[in-house]
Amino acid sequence: MITQQPPWLREDRSGLARILARLRDFLDGFANSSPARLALTIFVAVILLFTGLLSMPVASSDRTATPLHDALFTAVSAVCVTGLTVVSTATHWSFLGQLIILLGIFIGGLGTLTLASLLALVVSKRLGVRGKLIAQEALNNAGRLGEIGTLLRIVITTSVVIELVLALAMIPRFIILGEPLGQAVWHGIFYSISAFNNAGFTPHSDGLVPYQTDLWILVPLMVGVFLGSLGFPVMMVLLQTRWRYRKWNLHTKLTIVVSLILLGVGTLAWGALEWSNADTIGGLSASDKLIHAAFASVMTRSGGFNLVDQAEMDSTTMLLTDALMFAGGGSASTGGGIRVTTIAVLFLAIVAEARGDSDVRAWGRTIPQGTLRVAISVVFMGATVVLLGTGVILAISGEGLNRVLFEVISAFATCGLSTNLSAELPPAGKYVLAALMFAGRMGTITLASALALRQRSTLYHYPEERPIIG
Numbered sequence: 001m002i003t004q005q006p007p008w009l010r011e012d013r014s015g016l017a018r019i020l021a022r023l024r025d026f027l028d029g030f031a032n033s034s035p036a037r038l039a040l041t042i043f044v045a046v047i048l049l050f051t052g053l054l055s056m057p058v059a060s061s062d063r064t065a066t067p068l069h070d071a072l073f074t075a076v077s078a079v080c081v082t083g084l085t086v087v088s089t090a091t092h093w094s095f096l097g098q099l100i101i102l103l104g105i106f107i108g109g110l111g112t113l114t115l116a117s118l119l120a121l122v123v124s125k126r127l128g129v130r131g132k133l134i135a136q137e138a139l140n141n142a143g144r145l146g147e148i149g150t151l152l153r154i155v156i157t158t159s160v161v162i163e164l165v166l167a168l169a170m171i172p173r174f175i176i177l178g179e180p181l182g183q184a185v186w187h188g189i190f191y192s193i194s195a196f197n198n199a200g201f202t203p204h205s206d207g208l209v210p211y212q213t214d215l216w217i218l219v220p221l222m223v224g225v226f227l228g229s230l231g232f233p234v235m236m237v238l239l240q241t242r243w244r245y246r247k248w249n250l251h252t253k254l255t256i257v258v259s260l261i262l263l264g265v266g267t268l269a270w271g272a273l274e275w276s277n278a279d280t281i282g283g284l285s286a287s288d289k290l291i292h293a294a295f296a297s298v299m300t301r302s303g304g305f306n307l308v309d310q311a312e313m314d315s316t317t318m319l320l321t322d323a324l325m326f327a328g329g330g331s332a333s334t335g336g337g338i339r340v341t342t343i344a345v346l347f348l349a350i351v352a353e354a355r356g357d358s359d360v361r362a363w364g365r366t367i368p369q370g371t372l373r374v375a376i377s378v379v380f381m382g383a384t385v386v387l388l389g390t391g392v393i394l395a396i397s398g399e400g401l402n403r404v405l406f407e408v409i410s411a412f413a414t415c416g417l418s419t420n421l422s423a424e425l426p427p428a429g430k431y432v433l434a435a436l437m438f439a440g441r442m443g444t445i446t447l448a449s450a451l452a453l454r455q456r457s458t459l460y461h462y463p464e465e466r467p468i469i470g
Helices: 007-033 035-055 068-079 095-109 112-124 129-138 145-176 181-196 215-230 232-241 250-274 286-303 315-327 340-355 369-397 401-412 427-453
Strands: 360-362 365-367
Touching: 035 068, 035 095, 035 427, 068 095, 068 427, 095 181, 145 181, 145 215, 145 232, 181 215, 215 232, 215 250, 215 286, 232 250, 250 286, 250 315, 250 340, 250 360, 286 315, 315 401, 340 360, 340 365, 340 369, 369 401, 369 427, 401 427
Parallel strands: none
Antiparallel strands: 360 365
Protein backbone atom coordinates (compact mmCIF):
# COMPACT_ATOMS: atom_id res chain seq x y z
CA MET A 1 0.00 0.00 0.00
CA ILE A 2 1.45 3.36 -1.08
CA THR A 3 1.07 6.22 1.40
CA GLN A 4 1.12 9.77 0.18
CA GLN A 5 3.65 12.10 1.83
CA PRO A 6 2.15 15.05 3.74
CA PRO A 7 2.37 18.39 1.90
CA TRP A 8 4.61 19.99 4.55
CA LEU A 9 7.21 17.24 4.06
CA ARG A 10 7.14 17.65 0.29
CA GLU A 11 7.50 21.42 0.65
CA ASP A 12 10.40 20.99 3.08
CA ARG A 13 12.23 18.68 0.70
CA SER A 14 11.54 21.03 -2.18
CA GLY A 15 13.03 23.92 -0.18
CA LEU A 16 16.10 21.85 0.68
CA ALA A 17 16.55 20.97 -2.99
CA ARG A 18 16.41 24.65 -3.93
CA ILE A 19 19.02 25.49 -1.27
CA LEU A 20 21.30 22.72 -2.50
CA ALA A 21 20.82 23.83 -6.10
CA ARG A 22 21.73 27.43 -5.21
CA LEU A 23 24.76 26.25 -3.27
CA ARG A 24 25.85 24.14 -6.23
CA ASP A 25 25.39 27.05 -8.63
CA PHE A 26 27.38 29.33 -6.32
CA LEU A 27 30.27 26.86 -6.01
CA ASP A 28 30.13 26.17 -9.72
CA GLY A 29 30.38 29.85 -10.55
CA PHE A 30 33.12 30.40 -7.98
CA ALA A 31 35.13 27.45 -9.32
CA ASN A 32 34.90 28.59 -12.92
CA SER A 33 35.35 32.33 -12.32
CA SER A 34 38.33 32.16 -9.96
CA PRO A 35 40.00 28.72 -9.71
CA ALA A 36 43.04 30.23 -7.97
CA ARG A 37 40.88 31.65 -5.17
CA LEU A 38 39.03 28.34 -5.01
CA ALA A 39 42.35 26.55 -4.52
CA LEU A 40 43.29 28.96 -1.74
CA THR A 41 39.90 28.52 -0.07
CA ILE A 42 40.12 24.74 -0.29
CA PHE A 43 43.55 24.56 1.30
CA VAL A 44 42.53 26.91 4.13
CA ALA A 45 39.39 24.85 4.78
CA VAL A 46 41.32 21.57 4.70
CA ILE A 47 43.97 22.92 7.10
CA LEU A 48 41.32 24.16 9.54
CA LEU A 49 39.55 20.81 9.36
CA PHE A 50 42.72 18.86 10.13
CA THR A 51 43.64 21.33 12.87
CA GLY A 52 40.33 20.57 14.55
CA LEU A 53 40.83 16.82 14.15
CA LEU A 54 44.35 16.92 15.59
CA SER A 55 43.16 19.05 18.51
CA MET A 56 40.83 16.29 19.68
CA PRO A 57 41.99 14.35 22.79
CA VAL A 58 41.65 11.01 20.95
CA ALA A 59 44.28 12.17 18.42
CA SER A 60 47.03 12.27 21.06
CA SER A 61 48.56 9.25 22.76
CA ASP A 62 47.85 10.54 26.29
CA ARG A 63 44.24 11.44 25.41
CA THR A 64 44.66 15.14 26.17
CA ALA A 65 43.85 17.99 23.81
CA THR A 66 46.84 19.21 21.81
CA PRO A 67 47.45 23.00 22.08
CA LEU A 68 46.12 24.96 19.12
CA HIS A 69 49.52 26.19 17.93
CA ASP A 70 50.92 22.64 17.86
CA ALA A 71 47.82 21.20 16.16
CA LEU A 72 47.75 23.98 13.56
CA PHE A 73 51.48 23.69 12.87
CA THR A 74 51.20 19.91 12.37
CA ALA A 75 48.11 20.27 10.16
CA VAL A 76 49.82 22.87 7.96
CA SER A 77 52.99 20.76 7.80
CA ALA A 78 50.99 17.67 6.74
CA VAL A 79 48.65 19.32 4.21
CA CYS A 80 51.52 21.38 2.76
CA VAL A 81 53.62 18.16 2.66
CA THR A 82 56.49 19.76 4.57
CA GLY A 83 57.46 17.45 7.42
CA LEU A 84 58.49 19.98 10.04
CA THR A 85 57.30 18.88 13.48
CA VAL A 86 56.98 20.49 16.90
CA VAL A 87 55.95 17.27 18.67
CA SER A 88 57.08 13.71 18.04
CA THR A 89 54.94 12.05 15.38
CA ALA A 90 55.63 8.63 16.89
CA THR A 91 55.09 9.35 20.58
CA HIS A 92 52.74 12.35 20.81
CA TRP A 93 50.06 11.20 18.39
CA SER A 94 47.86 8.15 18.76
CA PHE A 95 47.21 5.79 15.86
CA LEU A 96 44.20 7.93 14.94
CA GLY A 97 46.36 11.05 15.06
CA GLN A 98 48.97 9.48 12.78
CA LEU A 99 46.20 8.36 10.43
CA ILE A 100 44.85 11.92 10.28
CA ILE A 101 48.35 13.21 9.48
CA LEU A 102 48.77 10.60 6.75
CA LEU A 103 45.41 11.52 5.20
CA GLY A 104 46.44 15.18 5.25
CA ILE A 105 49.69 14.30 3.46
CA PHE A 106 47.85 12.38 0.73
CA ILE A 107 45.30 15.15 0.17
CA GLY A 108 47.92 17.88 0.22
CA GLY A 109 50.16 15.96 -2.15
CA LEU A 110 47.56 16.15 -4.90
CA GLY A 111 48.19 19.89 -5.13
CA THR A 112 46.05 22.99 -4.85
CA LEU A 113 44.95 23.21 -8.47
CA THR A 114 44.18 19.50 -8.70
CA LEU A 115 42.02 19.74 -5.57
CA ALA A 116 40.24 22.79 -6.93
CA SER A 117 39.50 21.01 -10.20
CA LEU A 118 38.32 17.87 -8.40
CA LEU A 119 35.96 19.89 -6.18
CA ALA A 120 34.52 21.61 -9.23
CA LEU A 121 33.91 18.20 -10.79
CA VAL A 122 32.29 16.83 -7.63
CA VAL A 123 30.04 19.84 -7.08
CA SER A 124 28.93 20.62 -10.61
CA LYS A 125 29.77 17.35 -12.41
CA ARG A 126 31.69 19.40 -14.95
CA LEU A 127 34.52 21.88 -15.34
CA GLY A 128 33.98 25.25 -16.95
CA VAL A 129 36.40 26.56 -19.54
CA ARG A 130 38.41 28.58 -16.99
CA GLY A 131 38.46 25.63 -14.61
CA LYS A 132 39.74 23.39 -17.40
CA LEU A 133 42.40 25.94 -18.33
CA ILE A 134 43.65 26.07 -14.74
CA ALA A 135 43.66 22.28 -14.47
CA GLN A 136 45.40 22.02 -17.84
CA GLU A 137 48.02 24.53 -16.68
CA ALA A 138 48.53 22.51 -13.47
CA LEU A 139 49.15 19.42 -15.60
CA ASN A 140 51.39 21.39 -18.00
CA ASN A 141 49.01 21.01 -20.96
CA ALA A 142 49.25 17.21 -20.75
CA GLY A 143 46.01 16.82 -22.67
CA ARG A 144 43.15 18.57 -24.46
CA LEU A 145 40.49 20.42 -22.49
CA GLY A 146 38.01 17.59 -22.97
CA GLU A 147 40.41 15.10 -21.39
CA ILE A 148 41.07 17.00 -18.15
CA GLY A 149 38.63 14.93 -16.07
CA THR A 150 40.31 11.74 -17.23
CA LEU A 151 43.77 13.16 -16.55
CA LEU A 152 42.78 14.11 -13.01
CA ARG A 153 41.68 10.53 -12.39
CA ILE A 154 45.00 9.33 -13.79
CA VAL A 155 46.83 11.61 -11.34
CA ILE A 156 45.10 10.02 -8.35
CA THR A 157 45.47 6.49 -9.72
CA THR A 158 49.17 7.01 -10.41
CA SER A 159 49.73 8.29 -6.87
CA VAL A 160 48.00 5.30 -5.30
CA VAL A 161 49.80 2.76 -7.49
CA ILE A 162 53.28 4.20 -6.82
CA GLU A 163 52.60 4.43 -3.10
CA LEU A 164 51.35 0.84 -3.04
CA VAL A 165 54.47 -0.44 -4.83
CA LEU A 166 56.74 1.45 -2.41
CA ALA A 167 54.85 0.04 0.57
CA LEU A 168 55.08 -3.53 -0.74
CA ALA A 169 58.83 -3.05 -1.21
CA MET A 170 59.40 -1.98 2.41
CA ILE A 171 56.91 -4.11 4.37
CA PRO A 172 58.92 -7.38 4.07
CA ARG A 173 62.01 -5.63 5.43
CA PHE A 174 60.17 -4.34 8.49
CA ILE A 175 58.90 -7.88 9.12
CA ILE A 176 62.42 -9.33 8.81
CA LEU A 177 63.65 -6.73 11.30
CA GLY A 178 61.22 -8.11 13.88
CA GLU A 179 58.15 -5.87 13.65
CA PRO A 180 54.70 -7.50 14.00
CA LEU A 181 52.80 -7.87 10.72
CA GLY A 182 50.27 -5.12 11.47
CA GLN A 183 52.93 -2.66 12.55
CA ALA A 184 55.13 -3.51 9.54
CA VAL A 185 52.22 -2.91 7.15
CA TRP A 186 51.40 0.40 8.84
CA HIS A 187 55.01 1.59 8.72
CA GLY A 188 55.35 0.55 5.07
CA ILE A 189 52.20 2.46 4.09
CA PHE A 190 53.16 5.50 6.18
CA TYR A 191 56.65 5.75 4.72
CA SER A 192 55.47 5.19 1.14
CA ILE A 193 52.87 7.98 1.27
CA SER A 194 55.23 10.29 3.15
CA ALA A 195 58.05 9.63 0.67
CA PHE A 196 56.13 9.98 -2.61
CA ASN A 197 54.48 13.17 -1.35
CA ASN A 198 57.87 14.53 -0.20
CA ALA A 199 56.48 15.01 3.31
CA GLY A 200 59.27 13.61 5.48
CA PHE A 201 57.09 12.50 8.41
CA THR A 202 58.34 9.34 10.13
CA PRO A 203 56.37 7.03 12.48
CA HIS A 204 59.51 5.93 14.37
CA SER A 205 60.59 7.83 17.48
CA ASP A 206 64.25 7.67 16.39
CA GLY A 207 63.46 8.35 12.74
CA LEU A 208 65.56 6.59 10.12
CA VAL A 209 68.68 6.31 12.30
CA PRO A 210 68.27 2.50 12.75
CA TYR A 211 68.16 2.14 8.93
CA GLN A 212 70.98 4.54 8.02
CA THR A 213 72.87 1.85 6.06
CA ASP A 214 69.88 -0.35 5.12
CA LEU A 215 69.46 0.00 1.35
CA TRP A 216 66.26 -2.09 1.46
CA ILE A 217 64.62 0.85 3.25
CA LEU A 218 66.64 3.78 1.94
CA VAL A 219 66.39 3.00 -1.80
CA PRO A 220 62.53 2.87 -1.91
CA LEU A 221 62.44 6.12 0.06
CA MET A 222 64.85 7.81 -2.37
CA VAL A 223 62.97 6.49 -5.40
CA GLY A 224 59.63 7.64 -3.98
CA VAL A 225 60.90 11.12 -3.15
CA PHE A 226 62.61 11.53 -6.53
CA LEU A 227 59.53 10.41 -8.48
CA GLY A 228 57.29 12.67 -6.41
CA SER A 229 59.62 15.61 -7.02
CA LEU A 230 59.36 15.21 -10.81
CA GLY A 231 55.66 16.07 -10.87
CA PHE A 232 52.58 14.55 -12.46
CA PRO A 233 53.05 16.27 -15.86
CA VAL A 234 56.47 14.62 -16.24
CA MET A 235 55.22 11.21 -15.15
CA MET A 236 52.33 11.44 -17.62
CA VAL A 237 54.72 12.20 -20.46
CA LEU A 238 56.96 9.30 -19.43
CA LEU A 239 53.97 6.96 -19.43
CA GLN A 240 52.59 8.26 -22.73
CA THR A 241 55.95 8.11 -24.54
CA ARG A 242 57.14 4.90 -22.83
CA TRP A 243 60.36 6.66 -21.76
CA ARG A 244 61.38 7.48 -25.36
CA TYR A 245 63.55 10.57 -24.99
CA ARG A 246 62.87 12.02 -28.45
CA LYS A 247 59.15 12.33 -27.70
CA TRP A 248 59.56 14.17 -24.41
CA ASN A 249 58.32 17.75 -24.33
CA LEU A 250 60.54 20.62 -23.22
CA HIS A 251 59.19 20.68 -19.67
CA THR A 252 59.99 17.00 -19.16
CA LYS A 253 63.52 17.38 -20.53
CA LEU A 254 64.28 20.42 -18.39
CA THR A 255 62.85 18.85 -15.23
CA ILE A 256 64.67 15.52 -15.53
CA VAL A 257 67.99 16.94 -16.72
CA VAL A 258 68.18 19.66 -14.05
CA SER A 259 66.99 17.24 -11.35
CA LEU A 260 69.74 14.76 -12.25
CA ILE A 261 72.34 17.54 -12.33
CA LEU A 262 71.30 18.78 -8.88
CA LEU A 263 71.25 15.20 -7.61
CA GLY A 264 74.80 14.54 -8.81
CA VAL A 265 76.24 17.89 -7.75
CA GLY A 266 74.48 17.69 -4.39
CA THR A 267 75.82 14.18 -3.73
CA LEU A 268 79.42 15.13 -4.53
CA ALA A 269 79.32 18.45 -2.68
CA TRP A 270 77.53 17.15 0.46
CA GLY A 271 79.80 14.11 0.64
CA ALA A 272 82.97 16.18 0.23
CA LEU A 273 81.95 18.74 2.85
CA GLU A 274 80.92 16.16 5.48
CA TRP A 275 83.48 13.45 4.67
CA SER A 276 85.64 14.15 7.75
CA ASN A 277 82.94 15.48 10.08
CA ALA A 278 83.00 13.13 13.07
CA ASP A 279 79.58 14.41 14.22
CA THR A 280 77.86 13.22 11.02
CA ILE A 281 79.50 10.68 8.68
CA GLY A 282 83.20 10.98 9.54
CA GLY A 283 83.28 7.62 11.33
CA LEU A 284 81.56 5.61 8.59
CA SER A 285 83.10 3.52 5.82
CA ALA A 286 83.56 5.02 2.36
CA SER A 287 80.58 3.12 0.92
CA ASP A 288 78.31 4.22 3.78
CA LYS A 289 79.47 7.82 3.33
CA LEU A 290 78.42 7.68 -0.32
CA ILE A 291 75.03 6.26 0.67
CA HIS A 292 74.54 9.12 3.14
CA ALA A 293 75.62 11.70 0.57
CA ALA A 294 73.24 10.39 -2.10
CA PHE A 295 70.38 10.15 0.41
CA ALA A 296 71.03 13.69 1.65
CA SER A 297 71.14 15.06 -1.90
CA VAL A 298 67.73 13.55 -2.71
CA MET A 299 66.12 14.66 0.54
CA THR A 300 67.43 18.23 0.68
CA ARG A 301 65.42 19.23 -2.40
CA SER A 302 62.14 18.50 -0.60
CA GLY A 303 62.08 14.96 0.81
CA GLY A 304 62.74 15.96 4.40
CA PHE A 305 64.03 12.60 5.68
CA ASN A 306 67.44 12.74 7.33
CA LEU A 307 70.05 10.28 8.58
CA VAL A 308 72.24 12.75 10.52
CA ASP A 309 71.58 15.57 12.96
CA GLN A 310 71.21 18.68 10.80
CA ALA A 311 72.51 20.90 13.60
CA GLU A 312 75.81 19.00 13.60
CA MET A 313 76.57 19.66 9.94
CA ASP A 314 79.32 22.07 8.92
CA SER A 315 78.17 25.64 8.26
CA THR A 316 79.16 25.33 4.60
CA THR A 317 77.05 22.17 4.29
CA MET A 318 74.09 23.99 5.82
CA LEU A 319 74.51 26.73 3.22
CA LEU A 320 74.58 24.10 0.46
CA THR A 321 71.44 22.57 1.93
CA ASP A 322 69.78 25.99 1.99
CA ALA A 323 70.47 26.37 -1.74
CA LEU A 324 69.18 22.89 -2.63
CA MET A 325 66.04 23.34 -0.52
CA PHE A 326 65.33 26.70 -2.17
CA ALA A 327 65.73 25.09 -5.61
CA GLY A 328 63.18 22.38 -4.77
CA GLY A 329 61.55 19.89 -7.13
CA GLY A 330 59.61 19.95 -10.37
CA SER A 331 56.59 22.12 -11.16
CA ALA A 332 53.18 20.69 -10.21
CA SER A 333 54.95 18.12 -8.05
CA THR A 334 54.81 17.18 -4.39
CA GLY A 335 58.17 18.94 -3.98
CA GLY A 336 58.62 22.55 -2.95
CA GLY A 337 61.02 25.41 -3.57
CA ILE A 338 61.08 27.71 -6.57
CA ARG A 339 61.17 24.60 -8.88
CA VAL A 340 63.90 23.27 -11.10
CA THR A 341 62.30 24.52 -14.32
CA THR A 342 62.43 28.05 -12.93
CA ILE A 343 66.17 27.65 -12.39
CA ALA A 344 66.59 26.16 -15.86
CA VAL A 345 64.74 29.02 -17.58
CA LEU A 346 66.76 31.66 -15.75
CA PHE A 347 70.04 29.87 -16.51
CA LEU A 348 69.13 29.60 -20.20
CA ALA A 349 68.24 33.31 -20.20
CA ILE A 350 71.66 34.15 -18.77
CA VAL A 351 73.35 32.00 -21.42
CA ALA A 352 71.31 33.66 -24.18
CA GLU A 353 72.21 37.11 -22.86
CA ALA A 354 75.91 36.19 -22.68
CA ARG A 355 75.82 34.98 -26.27
CA GLY A 356 73.89 38.00 -27.48
CA ASP A 357 70.90 35.90 -28.60
CA SER A 358 67.54 37.61 -28.79
CA ASP A 359 65.66 34.39 -27.97
CA VAL A 360 65.97 31.94 -25.08
CA ARG A 361 66.25 28.51 -26.68
CA ALA A 362 66.60 24.88 -25.58
CA TRP A 363 66.35 21.60 -27.54
CA GLY A 364 65.15 23.31 -30.67
CA ARG A 365 62.41 25.27 -28.89
CA THR A 366 62.08 28.98 -28.07
CA ILE A 367 60.97 29.80 -24.54
CA PRO A 368 58.39 32.64 -24.55
CA GLN A 369 59.23 35.93 -22.86
CA GLY A 370 56.14 35.50 -20.69
CA THR A 371 57.62 32.33 -19.19
CA LEU A 372 60.80 34.20 -18.33
CA ARG A 373 58.78 36.91 -16.56
CA VAL A 374 56.92 34.28 -14.54
CA ALA A 375 60.25 32.66 -13.54
CA ILE A 376 61.64 36.00 -12.39
CA SER A 377 58.45 36.70 -10.43
CA VAL A 378 58.59 33.33 -8.66
CA VAL A 379 62.26 33.76 -7.66
CA PHE A 380 61.74 37.33 -6.46
CA MET A 381 58.62 36.34 -4.50
CA GLY A 382 60.41 33.39 -2.91
CA ALA A 383 63.46 35.41 -1.93
CA THR A 384 61.29 38.18 -0.47
CA VAL A 385 59.21 35.78 1.62
CA VAL A 386 62.36 34.07 2.94
CA LEU A 387 63.94 37.44 3.78
CA LEU A 388 60.88 38.65 5.68
CA GLY A 389 60.38 35.33 7.44
CA THR A 390 64.00 35.20 8.51
CA GLY A 391 63.82 38.70 9.96
CA VAL A 392 60.67 37.91 11.97
CA ILE A 393 62.02 34.59 13.34
CA LEU A 394 65.32 36.27 14.26
CA ALA A 395 63.39 38.85 16.27
CA ILE A 396 61.21 36.23 17.96
CA SER A 397 63.82 33.59 18.73
CA GLY A 398 67.07 35.45 19.26
CA GLU A 399 68.88 32.56 17.55
CA GLY A 400 71.78 32.90 15.11
CA LEU A 401 71.23 33.62 11.41
CA ASN A 402 72.60 30.25 10.25
CA ARG A 403 70.05 28.21 12.16
CA VAL A 404 67.11 30.54 11.53
CA LEU A 405 67.73 30.82 7.78
CA PHE A 406 67.92 27.01 7.56
CA GLU A 407 64.53 26.60 9.28
CA VAL A 408 62.84 29.37 7.31
CA ILE A 409 63.97 28.04 3.92
CA SER A 410 62.97 24.52 4.97
CA ALA A 411 59.49 25.79 5.84
CA PHE A 412 59.01 27.92 2.71
CA ALA A 413 60.44 25.21 0.43
CA THR A 414 58.21 22.63 2.19
CA CYS A 415 61.29 20.47 2.73
CA GLY A 416 61.02 19.51 6.39
CA LEU A 417 64.68 19.26 7.39
CA SER A 418 65.20 20.85 10.78
CA THR A 419 67.76 21.75 13.41
CA ASN A 420 64.90 21.35 15.95
CA LEU A 421 64.36 25.11 16.05
CA SER A 422 60.65 24.67 15.19
CA ALA A 423 59.99 22.78 18.43
CA GLU A 424 61.91 25.34 20.49
CA LEU A 425 60.07 28.40 19.18
CA PRO A 426 57.26 30.10 21.16
CA PRO A 427 53.74 29.92 19.68
CA ALA A 428 54.27 33.17 17.71
CA GLY A 429 57.27 31.64 15.93
CA LYS A 430 55.32 28.48 15.11
CA TYR A 431 52.55 30.55 13.55
CA VAL A 432 55.13 32.37 11.39
CA LEU A 433 56.64 29.08 10.18
CA ALA A 434 53.13 27.75 9.49
CA ALA A 435 52.44 30.82 7.35
CA LEU A 436 55.72 30.25 5.49
CA MET A 437 54.80 26.62 4.77
CA PHE A 438 51.40 27.71 3.48
CA ALA A 439 52.91 30.46 1.32
CA GLY A 440 55.50 28.08 -0.09
CA ARG A 441 52.95 25.43 -1.00
CA MET A 442 50.40 27.84 -2.46
CA GLY A 443 52.59 30.55 -3.94
CA THR A 444 55.00 28.90 -6.31
CA ILE A 445 52.29 26.80 -7.96
CA THR A 446 49.17 28.94 -7.91
CA LEU A 447 50.89 32.28 -8.50
CA ALA A 448 52.87 30.94 -11.45
CA SER A 449 49.75 29.43 -13.01
CA ALA A 450 47.71 32.57 -12.37
CA LEU A 451 50.40 34.76 -13.95
CA ALA A 452 50.67 32.44 -16.93
CA LEU A 453 46.92 32.62 -17.55
CA ARG A 454 46.55 36.35 -16.96
CA GLN A 455 48.43 37.54 -20.00
CA ARG A 456 46.53 40.28 -21.78
CA SER A 457 47.11 41.71 -25.20
CA THR A 458 47.17 45.45 -25.80
CA LEU A 459 46.54 47.34 -29.00
CA TYR A 460 49.39 49.79 -28.46
CA HIS A 461 53.01 49.91 -27.25
CA TYR A 462 54.86 52.76 -25.59
CA PRO A 463 58.23 53.82 -27.06
CA GLU A 464 61.06 51.60 -25.83
CA GLU A 465 63.81 53.00 -23.62
CA ARG A 466 66.52 50.81 -22.05
CA PRO A 467 67.58 51.64 -18.46
CA ILE A 468 71.13 50.89 -17.32
CA ILE A 469 71.33 47.39 -15.83
CA GLY A 470 74.26 46.18 -13.74
